[in-house]
Amino acid sequence: GAGVSQTPSNKVTEKGKYVELRCDPISGHTALYWYRQSLGQGPEFLIYFQGTGAADDSGLPNDRFFAVRPEGSVSTLKIQRTERGDSAVYLCASSPRGPTDTQYFGPGTRLTVL
Amino acid sequence: EDKVVQSPLSLVVHEGDTVTLNCSYEVTNFRSLLWYKQEKKAPTFLFMLTSSGIEKKSGRLSSILDKKELFSILNITATQTGDSAIYLCAPVIQGAQKLVFGQGTRLTINP
Numbered sequence: 530g531a532g533v534s535q536t537p538s539n540k541v542t543e544k545g546k547y548v549e550l551r552c553d554p555i556s557g558h559t560a561l562y563w564y565r566q567s568l569g570q571g572p573e574f575l576i577y578f579q580g581t582g583a584a585d586d587s588g589l590p591n592d593r594f595f596a597v598r599p600e601g602s603v604s605t606l607k608i609q610r611t612e613r614g615d616s617a618v619y620l621c622a623s624s625p626r627g628p629t630d631t632q633y634f635g636p637g638t639r640l641t642v643l
Numbered sequence: 644e645d646k647v648v649q650s651p652l653s654l655v656v657h658e659g660d661t662v663t664l665n666c667s668y669e670v671t672n673f674r675s676l677l678w679y680k681q682e683k684k685a686p687t688f689l690f691m692l693t694s695s696g697i698e699k700k701s702g703r704l705s706s707i708l709d710k711k712e713l714f715s716i717l718n719i720t721a722t723q724t725g726d727s728a729i730y731l732c733a734p735v736i737q738g739a740q741k742l743v744f745g746q747g748t749r750l751t752i753n754p
Contacts, residue, residue, distance in 0.1 A: 570746055571745050574742065628742070634686045
């Protein structure tokens with residue numbers, strides 16, 4: 530596709546459930562990032578992939594959060610045992626080579642945990 | 644700890660006005676600074692600034708970086724209602740793996 534796509538656009542779940550959020554980066558971009566944005570705040574870094582490997586996962590808040598990118602393209606962010614505090618917009622971005630390139634963002638997934 | 648502060652946090656002006664948005668930063672190993680516009684969900688790229696004192700321009704938007712005083716400004720002239728958005732800045736840190744965003748400036752342009 531022409532840009533970064535994310536699915537679903539909205540996800541409502543109940544506390545304690547498991548969710549998966551998908552990101553399809555710009556074709557050919559080797560770097561992929563996940564951010565989380567709470568209301569009234571700028572995006573907050575979660576994890577960065579270079580190819581298939583997580584080069585930096587220092588932003589993941591706890592071990593309930595996990596992300597994969599098995600073939601170096603599509604990535605899935607997985608959240609176990611969701612909590613109300615996980616409610617936010619989850620943004621994915623990609624860049625051609627790495628963090629010093631411009632990052633291009635997807636439309637995000639709005640996660641609501643009831 | 645890396646720090647990015649944007650001001651004002653919120654700004655309401657009338658169509659046709661000129662606005663200046665500020666971004667100050669304290670980061671180690673600064674490389675460049677990015678500006679994004681966020682209307683609904685996806686931040687869209689506006690500018691990448693690497694050199695001090697060189698203005699980048701795109702239509703009614705322009706931006707400049709001061710690496711000595713550690714800030715950048717984004718100017719919008721002859722504002723239109725379509726300029727209403729959140730404007731985010733983020734310094735790029737050499738060797739770092741992530742962007743650190745400011746809180747953003749919410750700009751509202753009233754007709």
